[in-house]
Amino acid sequence: MGIHGTADPPPPARDLRPARPGRSRQMTPIQTDALVTEVAADGPYQLVRLQAPALATRVQPGQFVTADPSSLRASLGGALRHPLLPATVRAEGLDLLLPPAHPAAALAAGQRVNLLGPLGKPLRLPHPPARLLLVADGQHLPALLPAAHRALANGCPVALLLSVPTAAALYPPSRLPPALEIHLVTADGSAGHDGSLLDLLTGSGEAPLLLTWADRILLATDPVLYPALAEATRAARLSPSPDFAQALLLPTIVCGVGACRGCAVPTRRGYRRACTDGPFFDLLEVEAE
Numbered sequence: 001m002g003i004h005g006t007a008d009p010p011p012p013a014r015d016l017r018p019a020r021p022g023r024s025r026q027m028t029p030i031q032t033d034a035l036v037t038e039v040a041a042d043g044p045y046q047l048v049r050l051q052a053p054a055l056a057t058r059v060q061p062g063q064f065v066t067a068d069p070s071s072l073r074a075s076l077g078g079a080l081r082h083p084l085l086p087a088t089v090r091a092e093g094l095d096l097l098l099p100p101a102h103p104a105a106a107l108a109a110g111q112r113v114n115l116l117g118p119l120g121k122p123l124r125l126p127h128p129p130a131r132l133l134l135v136a137d138g139q140h141l142p143a144l145l146p147a148a149h150r151a152l153a154n155g156c157p158v159a160l161l162l163s164v165p166t167a168a169a170l171y172p173p174s175r176l177p178p179a180l181e182i183h184l185v186t187a188d189g190s191a192g193h194d195g196s197l198l199d200l201l202t203g204s205g206e207a208p209l210l211l212t213w214a215d216r217i218l219l220a221t222d223p224v225l226y227p228a229l230a231e232a233t234r235a236a237r238l239s240p241s242p243d244f245a246q247a248l249l250l251p252t253i254v255c256g257v258g259a260c261r262g263c264a265v266p267t268r269r270g271y272r273r274a275c276t277d278g279p280f281f282d283l284l285e286v287e288a289e
């Protein structure tokens with residue numbers, strides 16, 4: 001089938017999640033065959049547009065899907081499904097913004113890919129007039145975009161603290177929501193501030209004030225930074241509320257439905273499953289492994 005074709009009707013939804021009392025906001029995952037309708041370079045990313053209406057109506061900000069590796073041209077190897085966090089959720093499907101080396105970036109228009117989702121917990125987003133701060137590096141920025149769009153649509157002020165290696169690796173700001181207040185840091189100083197996220201959040205400029213400005217923070221960076229970012233948060237906030245700062249942690253996903261513990265994340269309250277309790281966790285509760 002060619003570009004912009006029409007996907008076959010998805011297979012009947014199959015309940016794949018063990019019963020978990022009190023999790024009514026999480027919709028039952030389904031498997032569906034999505035059609036790739038467009039693949040194109042989009043700034044530093046590869047845009048992969050997937051048509052999957054039965055799935056798109058279920059995915060909330062913070063949730064993810066997994067792709068059958070046999071659907072992907074280039075595989076990381078093994079038989080594990082690949083977790084994918086959508087950058088945009090449309091009525092008809094999902095848009096992915098992927099690093100060019102990601103196996104799903106090699107998909108071609110007209111291909112079909114078997115998806116399982118939605119997986120994980122929807123994010124708890126603030127309500128107006130609360131303010132949302134996003135902290136991301138370039139690789140993980142797309143994972144926060146659904147939350148940014150939803151919070152802005154709800155009327156919340158949203159600021160983004162974004163770190164990229166160099167100006168050439170920056171996603172064009174014109175492609176981001178106009179109402180988003182962007183604070184940029186580059187490792188080589190070619191755009192925005194010179195340095196790293198930590199330099200900025202622990203320095204003497206205005207960035208540390210963002211930690212006191214925000215009513216909620218979402219973080220998506222290399223997890224090795226999370227302990228230091230947690231310290232910076234504790235230094236700025238005397239007694240942050242639970243889930244004040246939520247950080248993306250998405251380890252290897254095996255079953256995707258809470259049955260295998262293969263995605264365990266250590267926290268101060270014991271191990272949690274990324275596929276059912278995450279993939280965003282309280283930054284101040286996460287334990288270094």
Ligand code: FES
Pocket residue numbers: 252253254255256257258259260261262263264273274275276
């Ligand atoms: S991947 Fe099996 S419990 Fe999460």
